[in-house]
Amino acid sequence: SAMRNEHTKRTKTVCTYCAVGCTFDVWTKDRHILKIEPMHGPANGISTCVKGKFAWGHINSPDRLTKPLLRDGESFREITWDEALDIIEKKFKQIKADHGPDALAFIASSKCTNEESFLMQKLARAVIGTNNVDNCARYCQNPATMGLQRTVGYGGDSGSIADIEKAGLILMVGCNPAENHPVLCTRVKRSHKHRGQRLIVADLRKHEMAERADIFMRPNPSTDAVWFSAVAKYIIDSGLAKMDFVNKWVNNFDEYKKSLDPFTLEYAEKITGIPAATLVTVAHEIARADGVCILFAMGVTQHCGGSDTATALSNLLLVTGNYMRPGAGAYPLRGHNNVQGASDLGSMPNVFSGYQKVDDPDIRAKFEADWGVTLPTSKGLDNHEMIRAIQEGKLKSLYIKGEDTITSDANAGDVGDALGNCEFLIVQDINFSETCRFADIVLPAAASLEKDGTFTSTERRIQRIYKAIEPLGESKADWEIIQLIANRMGGHWNYSHPSEIMDEVARLTPLFAGVNYDRLEGYKSLQWPIAADGKDSPLLFTEKFPFPDGKARFYPIEYIPPCIESNPEFDLHLNNGRLLEQFQQGSMTYRTPGFKVLSPSTFLEISPELATERGITTGRYVQLMSPYGIVRVQAVVTDRVQGKQLYMPINSVVEPVNRLTSSFTDRNTHTPAYKETAVIMTVLPEQ
Ligand code: SF4
Secondary structure, three states, X not given: OXXXXXXXXXXXXXXXXXXXXXXXXXXXXXXXXXXXXOOOEOXXXXXXXXXXXHOOHHHHOOOEOOOOEEEEOOEEEEOOHHXXXXXXXXXXHHHHHXXXXXXXXXXXXXXXXXXXXXXXXXXXXXHHOOOOEEEOHHHHOHHHXXXXXXXXXXXXXOXXXXXXXXXXXXXXXXXXXXXXXXXXXXXXXXXXXXXXXXXXXXXXXXXXXXXXXXXXXXXXXXXXXXXXXXXXXXXXXXXXXXXXXXXXXXXXXXXXXXXXXXXXXXXXXXXXXXXXXXXXXXXXXXXXXXXXXXXXXXXXXXXXXXXXXXXXXXXXXXXXOOOOOOOOXXXXXXXXXXXXXXXXXXXXXOEOHHHOEOOXXXXXXXXXXXXXXXXXXXXXXXXXXXXXXHHOOOOOEEEEEOOOHHHHOOOHHHHHHHHHHOOEEEEEEOEOOXXXXXXXXXXXXXXXXXXXXXXXXXXXXXXXXXXXXXXXXXXXXXXXXXXXXXXXXXXXXXXXXXXXXXXXXXXXXXXXXXXXOHHHOXXXXXXXXXXXXOOOOOOOOOOOOOOOOOOEEOOOOOOOOOOOOOOOOOOEEEEEEOOOOOOOOOOOHHHOOOHHHHOOOOOEEEOHHHHHHHOOOOOOEEEEEXXXXXXXXXXXXXXXXXOOEEEEEOOOOOOOHHHXXXXXXXXXXXXXXXXXXXXXXXXXXXX
């Protein structure tokens, strides 16, 4: 009734701004969001940060897409869903007939639900017949996952967020949780201040937690693997290794010990710039601590040697016995709300849901029997390879869901050329993103408050979101759109609710065997692995590691120096990261009035030394040039950075840092070496 429409409604949801996974009730009246009320969520209790509490302007933004769009020359025109689906069906069928299924590729979203990630890979594999499917973890977290899978078997946080408080020592490496994971970081601040928890920070930049740290080290860029290994070697050589743990739980010690031979303290000091005495102090802190958690993020992963650095980090935890107990282990701090889930649910070129390999005949047979199809047998293309394959003319169609590729991937100029050359590009999003400008068809997707589903936070915690309001205009939930496309391509899918998709996931995926919507009702949640009886795993490793003999393994690595060209002309190192008030390139947060003025569009941090040398004061415009592009940006002189290192937030679409970044990648995972950028700086005339 009309009266009832006047009533307010409260709906449980999960924040979409970071992977901490804060939950709360959202109060709505019609389409108006009245307030956010935290209700003792498992990760956040009654806390939220500024983004979760206020940044909901994107839901009703005038920039929302409400109808499918078709390219019409240089502009777009609105079309009906039927017309859009007709075109997609015709083009997909034509490309598949002319060039085979591997001429099509699919990119799932770390913003979307688990169920939607599962359907995206099912569309690619079961309906189209290709393993060309990936998600944006490729840009950030894949090296972390690989380093952990190599050593301990699962790529996920070792314990829950609450367990971080139980550690004797927190080591933060290449991450900035005070801005990027605020509610999680509050726990560290509290335990450090009030409970004597030790804090060591290794970072190029003196961020808030570096200021608070007991020890702050500034290694030279791209050298973390060296000091991790040198500290491990010192610990072993000094008889401080936890050999009881190693002998019982870890294979390959002798080979690992030998691989550490080059990593002497002298060598480490030379490469990292950290004094040997500091490394010795750090080694003793780690060896002595009652539980060590290493929190890390893109400062570790986005390098040519990113996955090897993550491996060295995990080796160090193993040799010091820092797994299998609360308050110890590796915490790869995932960025997006569902970056963990997008990979967990199989939107990757080499694995189905739960990291089951596509080239394993038994696994494939299980999926083939359930889905009633024959599946492709070899690994598909990852995001990075898709861009190359378009340039080489091998890939004709790309379907991108909930990702602004052009402002996210490295080397924007190159990616733009590729997207411009793609024969048939579908972009599905809530707003008309920069990437939409390259699309042939744009599909309007529903926002998180407009659909049901689940997200998986950084602590492997699966939580439900509930529909609070109807999708705006003719936008639809991503799972519904994927199903419409699958059925046009002969999929015969019949999902009426995301819970049915999750039941299928549980049936096919041992990691999620006991997951279902009843067990996730309201504020209930489950941390994977989830046994068939519903028992979940706040602590990732308890009775064994997920290898055939139940033991973890040391995985020796070599140091991979940064792969930026050694052209001495490009004399400055450019680092990048996020801001508290913004999310990514701002396509969501900039839609909340006030957020844009809270923080400037972008800026460049310059050290006092460099500022003096070049005659730069705060507010002066400078131009940065790399071999790939140019940006103009305002300088901020600050001792957060030192020497010839510069820092720029990634939050600008006008002067995006990814115009400067190269196409070099981590050699194992193809994650862009975003943190290895060399530039020339010119001071622009005063305006
Ligand atoms: Fe959202 Fe992360 Fe802030 Fe929590 S900490 S409210 S999940 S942005």
